[in-house]
Amino acid sequence: xxxxxxxxxxxxxxxxxxxxxxxxxxxxxxxxxxxxxxxxxxxxxxxxxxxxxxxxxxxxxxxxxxxxxxxxxxxxxxxxxxxxxxxxxxxxxxxxxxxxxxxxxxxxxxxxxxx
Amino acid sequence: xxxxxxxxxxxxxxxxxxxxxxxxxxxxxxxxxxxxxxxxxxxxxxxxxxxxxxxxxxxxxxxxxxxxxxxxxxxxxxxxxxxxxxxxxxxxxxxxxxxxxxxxxxxxxxxxxx
Numbered sequence: 001x002x003x004x005x006x007x008x009x010x011x012x013x014x015x016x017x018x019x020x021x022x023x024x025x026x027x028x029x030x031x032x033x034x035x036x037x038x039x040x041x042x043x044x045x046x047x048x049x050x051x052x053x054x055x056x057x058x059x060x061x062x063x064x065x066x067x068x069x070x071x072x073x074x075x076x077x078x079x080x081x082x083x084x085x086x087x088x089x090x091x092x093x094x095x096x097x098x099x100x101x102x103x104x105x106x107x108x109x110x111x112x113x114x115x
Numbered sequence: 116x117x118x119x120x121x122x123x124x125x126x127x128x129x130x131x132x133x134x135x136x137x138x139x140x141x142x143x144x145x146x147x148x149x150x151x152x153x154x155x156x157x158x159x160x161x162x163x164x165x166x167x168x169x170x171x172x173x174x175x176x177x178x179x180x181x182x183x184x185x186x187x188x189x190x191x192x193x194x195x196x197x198x199x200x201x202x203x204x205x206x207x208x209x210x211x212x213x214x215x216x217x218x219x220x221x222x223x224x225x226x227x228x229x
Contacts, residue, residue: 031215040124042205042221050215058216090159094215103149104207104217106159 003027004107006091012113019078021110023091030096032074033104034058034066037088046089049074050096081114088112117142119208121220128196129228136191136223138180138206147209148189149217150180154202162204165189176200201227
């Protein structure tokens with residue numbers, strides 16, 4: 001089974017702190033994604049990466065950055081956390097769509113609270 | 116911009132009732148379609164998917180969905196819901212625009228009363 005793990009299930013940080021959220025997948029997937037999930041808004045894409053050291057902005061990248069130094073690991077960084085970044089953060093991975101398959105596999109999520 | 120709409124935000128049903136959750140998308144090109152489910156306290160998991168072929172797709176736990184291209188819809192159905200179906204359901208679309216990520220709807224919270 002594909003396994004996507006996230007470093008923390010719950011995290012509490014203070015405004016202005018630098019926050020690192022880590023995600024690891026064990027299926028050698030090329031693509032990795034960070035979403036945030038908010039009630040009534042569904043999942044919104046923050047950033048994704050299609051290869052090591054490659055990244056593209058999603059729909060809401062402001063206030064976030066990412067790092068992908070190794071294929072299996074994709075980090076989300078909040079440079080200076082703010083209260084409006086309190087949310088559930090979901091990491092996902094998927095293989096390249098050579099066969100036309102784009103199913104994404106999700107981690108358990110990190111619920112971040114910024115005080 | 117392309118979007119995915121789920122018009123039912125919160126649905127309450129009694130056990131054994133039939134379920135239909137709507138999903139519409141705004142894109143005229145080729146799409147791959149997904150329904151994901153998130154049970155309370157659990158991670159998102161795939162319920163079913165459509166890539167091509169028969170527009171009626173069967174998934175896990177008795178769910179099915181029908182792709183109607185002319186209506187840009189991919190509605191989720193189940194003939195008889197159970198209390199264990201209480202969850203949040205998300206429709207997602209992969210559009211052939213070159214964007215690798217899925218576009219998700221806002222989700223529908225289903226509450227099944229025993």
